[in-house]
Amino acid sequence: MTIAFKPEETFRGDYSYRNSDAAVLRFPFPFPEDRYMYSVNIEPHVRSGPSDVFLRPFDVDEHYIAECRDKAITLERDPGRCQVLPHMMLAQWDTLELLMESLAADYPALFSLVKEGDDFGSRWTWTNRPLGIEQSFTFGDPATLPCEPFEYITRQAQGDFAICDQRDNNLYMDAGMVTSQADWSLEFDVGMSFMEWHGPVPLAHQTGVFERALKYLLMLRLGQPVRRLNWTMTINPRLDTSPESFPEWGTDRASVTPDNAGHKVHLRVELQTLWRLPRSNAILFPIRCYLASLDDLARVPKWGARLHRVLSSLPPELVEYKGLTRYLPAALEWLARHDDGRELPVGTEAGITTLAPR
């Protein structure tokens, strides 16, 4: 397997981010049915599923290099996007180990990890070929890395990461690397309990979704990660849709017309996985973000039609919460052209293996 990286593409400014045909076909489309509502849609994170993004525990794709660069830009502007409370050092090392071991095992042409020396091989050498990094360090000794271990490894990974400490039958968001979030603030949420950080989500509390999800997660076992998909919409292929930078991207929402919606409006899907960590007993919560424009999605006829139906029937509370109010009519007008009203099979699979030419 070789990945043709696109190191020059951007997620801001001229927004040169594009998906190849292969990237469109492997997009983790989140809607198996014509209507959407919150549920406890958690399943085992096994190496299979309706999209290739599920084949490896930590998916690396053609956007890897460009995404890591965008993350570095965001951190440079706002270092507070990475925060770790002082009691989380062990969980930091757990995270570094999990990511390095997974990436090296699943992408041997891209990453390698060598463990040598006494103390059970605590002398580690990490090689990241796409980013041109080689680092020797002592596992467990933060002074041997250029920054703390959580920041070090999550700068080299796509997506956001939170670590939830488990105590008092609850989960607390006590660490995070959050540079591509769907409008939530780590600075505000750090240290919050599970119910608190989900506080603003409408409708789901009343149906008991969060109580059930929390109970489930408190029982999460080592070596048995789980996953779910979440979604929202973003104007332009922008990773940094934080509330901090809302003044920069808020006006984009007013720029959508039925004519430009195809390339402006993006479906933003989060592959959220949850991992019990071995030493700290904390839970690692990676949130991997995939972006596809309506143009991309409509090239898969089933997805274009289904997205039209899901968005047409979305409860008004979710339209408001997800920030779609201002541009949803224009997006629906664009999508309606791609929905002939035929019955669509249940499931998220694309149902085709090649795309018609653009």
Next chain:
Amino acid sequence: MMHSDIKSRPVYQPLVPDLAGGCHLLVVEGETLVPGRLEALVGVFAPVQASLHTWLAGAVAPMSGLGKLWQLESAADVVDALACASRGYGVGDRLYVQGTEPFLWAVATAAAVIGFGEKQVQLHHAGSLRRRVWCTHCHGMTEGVTTSIVACGGCGRHLLVRDHFSRRLGAFMGVMVDAEAPGEIPAIEEVFA
């Protein structure tokens, strides 16, 4: 305005002394001692009077019946006093706080630092509903907010005051209200008097 669909919004209860506690520390924001409230507290805390210390912040009122009384100037002095509490507090001790919301969380956060667990602390909201608002954009705090929209004291943006609450910051989230359409600012209402 005390109830909200947003679950990060704390729900407060009346103070009730925990008879199983060792030492009892009652911290009261002076401005919330409206007529009748002092007498009510004296009645409620009578069973633990012998082991009760009361810290009264920001009001000078001759009073008795609330154990050993200490007068402090402000919430900041309460925070300092807790930070310097050299006798130490143990797991058997109890803390009760009455005040406005910014006061409650200033005290609760300082108490957590010196080891008070959640179950040792009771918070009772009294007095004004005014809010401390945290600006999502510049991270500045604006104190004493009583309106639905407020100009940020840090960056000047007009912030919509949300119900989403951070205990760590003791503040509600403020988000630029006209970020999507600059200049379109809805009517500002007095809602947290």
